[in-house]
Amino acid sequence: MTQSVSRRHFLAAGAGAASVWIPRPVKGYSAAEMRQQAVNDRIEVGISKWDLDTPCLCVDLDRLDRNLDRMQTTVARNGIASRPHAKTHKCPAIARLQLATGSVGICTAKISEAEVMFEHGIEQVLMTTVNVTPRKIRRAMRLRKRYESFTQAVDTAANARDLSAAATEAGVVADIVVDIDPGGHRTGITAGAPALELAQLVDTLPGLRLRGLLCYDGGAQHVTGFADRRRRALGSLEAAAETAVQMTRAGLDTGIFSGGGTGTYNIDHETSGLTDVQVGSYVFMDAQYLAIGGAEDPEVYTDFETALTVLTTVLNAQYAGRATTDAGAKANTINRPWPVIAGETGMTYTAGSDEFGTIRYEANASRVYAVGDKLELIVSHCDPVVNLYDQLYGVRGDTVEVVWPIAGRGKSI
Numbered sequence: 001m002t003q004s005v006s007r008r009h010f011l012a013a014g015a016g017a018a019s020v021w022i023p024r025p026v027k028g029y030s031a032a033e034m035r036q037q038a039v040n041d042r043i044e045v046g047i048s049k050w051d052l053d054t055p056c057l058c059v060d061l062d063r064l065d066r067n068l069d070r071m072q073t074t075v076a077r078n079g080i081a082s083r084p085h086a087k088t089h090k091c092p093a094i095a096r097l098q099l100a101t102g103s104v105g106i107c108t109a110k111i112s113e114a115e116v117m118f119e120h121g122i123e124q125v126l127m128t129t130v131n132v133t134p135r136k137i138r139r140a141m142r143l144r145k146r147y148e149s150f151t152q153a154v155d156t157a158a159n160a161r162d163l164s165a166a167a168t169e170a171g172v173v174a175d176i177v178v179d180i181d182p183g184g185h186r187t188g189i190t191a192g193a194p195a196l197e198l199a200q201l202v203d204t205l206p207g208l209r210l211r212g213l214l215c216y217d218g219g220a221q222h223v224t225g226f227a228d229r230r231r232r233a234l235g236s237l238e239a240a241a242e243t244a245v246q247m248t249r250a251g252l253d254t255g256i257f258s259g260g261g262t263g264t265y266n267i268d269h270e271t272s273g274l275t276d277v278q279v280g281s282y283v284f285m286d287a288q289y290l291a292i293g294g295a296e297d298p299e300v301y302t303d304f305e306t307a308l309t310v311l312t313t314v315l316n317a318q319y320a321g322r323a324t325t326d327a328g329a330k331a332n333t334i335n336r337p338w339p340v341i342a343g344e345t346g347m348t349y350t351a352g353s354d355e356f357g358t359i360r361y362e363a364n365a366s367r368v369y370a371v372g373d374k375l376e377l378i379v380s381h382c383d384p385v386v387n388l389y390d391q392l393y394g395v396r397g398d399t400v401e402v403v404w405p406i407a408g409r410g411k412s413i
Contacts, residue, residue: 049395050374054313055331057389057406058376061396063307064097064283070304071265071282072102078269081276083107083126083258088280088383090408091392092120098283099124105149107258107278111139112411118147120407126258127152128214128278130159130179130187136413137162141170151175151211151256155189160202167207175211176202177256180243182217182236191215191239196246203252212256213247215240216278221263222288226295233264237271244273263292266303284308284382287337309342309376310385312357314369323369325357327377332357333384339377349377387412 049058075082084098085107095106095117105124108114114125130153131140144150144167154160154176167174178199181188189195195213203210217236223229237259244254260268260277268277281289285306294301312327332339332351339349339357346365351357357377361368369375379385386392387409394402 047400048398049311049393049400050398052311052393052400054311054374055325055327056311056393057386057391058309058311058393058395059284060305060307060309061394061401063305064094064394067283067285067304067307068097068101071279074266075269075277076102078266080269080274082265082279083276084283085109085128085261085278085280086113086117086122086408088386089283089392090116090386090406090411091404092117092122092407093402093404094283095120095122104276107280110411110413111136111143112413113408114143114150115139116408116411118143118150123147124149125151126177126214126256128179128216128258129153130155132159132162134162134166137166138170141166141172141174144172144174145170151177153177153179153214154198154202155179155181155187157198157201160198160205160208164205164207173207173209176208177211177258178202178213180213180215180240182215182220182240182259184217184219184236186218188215191243192246195240195243196250199247199252200250210253212254212258212275213240213244214256214258214278216259216261218261221261222292223263224292225298226293229263229292230267233260233267234270237268237274241271241273248273262289262304263301266295281382284379284386286379286382286385287340288335288381290340290378291337306342306378308379308382308385310339310379311374311376314359314371314373314375315356317369317371317373321361323359323361325359325375326355327351327357328353328355330354331385331388332377333380333388335380335384337380339380342376342378344375 081104083105084103087109106122107126107128109129114127117125131137179188180191180195202208220233223232244257247254257273257275262279262282265277265279282304285304289301292301294303310327312325314323316324328351341349344366346362348360392404393400
């Protein structure tokens with residue numbers, strides 16, 4: 001089949017079979033996988049993004065590539081690695097891109113996310129949330145039995161003993177990291193003696209193998225101002241770093257010391273012993289991160305480009321000073337700040353209604369929309385927005401180049 005065949009339509013091929021022109025395989029997604037995207041005699045790969053039904057989720061592939069490259073270049077220069085968090089994109093295709101550019105593994109927040117990643121060929125997974133219920137612990141051990149590269153966290157002695165019993169029953173040796181509280185008291189054990197005692201317990205329990213520690217301060221990622229963010233990030237990791245030293249002196253494995261994130265990716269390497277950063281949002285970026293400021297620009301975080309957008313259509317434009325779109329809370333969440341209209345000024349966007357978004361024009365609005373016009377929104381916070389969609393349209397220029405299933409969508413248990 002030649003490239004003169006329409007990208008948008010099936011052609012008959014044999015007795016009732018269908019074939020379709022497939023663009024060249026793109027990085028992270030094979031032609032065979034792309035072929036599965038053909039639906040109802042059409043394939044949406046190859047069409048203009050402006051022809052997509054809305055609301056839909058798009059990622060600019062050129063910006064995504066540059067974000068991946070910048071992250072990997074920076075952490076490598078600073079002598080550490082990246083271990084990106086799949087809770088951001090929930091997309092095995094993007095996880096493959098991250099590994100291909102040099103990441104040492106992938107993090108997940110849920111056992112169901114870990115299952116999805118392994119099922120799609122992602123073979124280095126660290127689950128950063130503890131499993132405490134018997135059912136989830138059994139699932140984790142079944143996963144460990146199938147995939148030796150699965151590592152999970154623990155933050156109490158009772159949980160360590162539960163994991164040990166389940167691992168012994170399953171006939172596996174489970175790799176374990178000790179989760180250390182950075183000070184926010186959300187998860188993790190207190191640094192110092194409590195964490196060291198837990199690590200020593202893990203090291204002696206049957207069915208468990210200590211691999212190191214993790215310490216993630218989510219609050220530090222969004223501290224406004226680079227200098228303040230640096231002080232918070234390094235301060236919150238200081239006790240964990242000292243704990244790592246104590247673990248090493250005790251003869252314990254500290255091969256993994258994972259922490260940090262997108263907002264502190266160029267700071268965390270200053271923490272002695274840190275091996276990798278659990279970055280997530282850098283692949284997409286969002287309005288929350290834009291507001292924190294960076295080392296290069298104190299007002300706007302420009303380290304990474306806004307690659308993720310929600311495409312929406314104007315439904316009503318008959319009232320002065322405003323317009324209504326089809327992308328409300330169900331397409332954007334109600335996180336703050338509200339989404340930002342990409343490439344425009346003098347207007348605001350709100351998504352408080354379930355089904356509808358509202359554009360409000362200021363006196364200096366850069367344009368006024370008509371019914372049927374489409375626009376792109378920089379999302380408030382990428383992680384929960386991605387979880388609203390079944391698929392992600394990869395766009396280069398204005399052309400849809402690939403459609404990636406968000407295979408981890410809804411995997412919240």
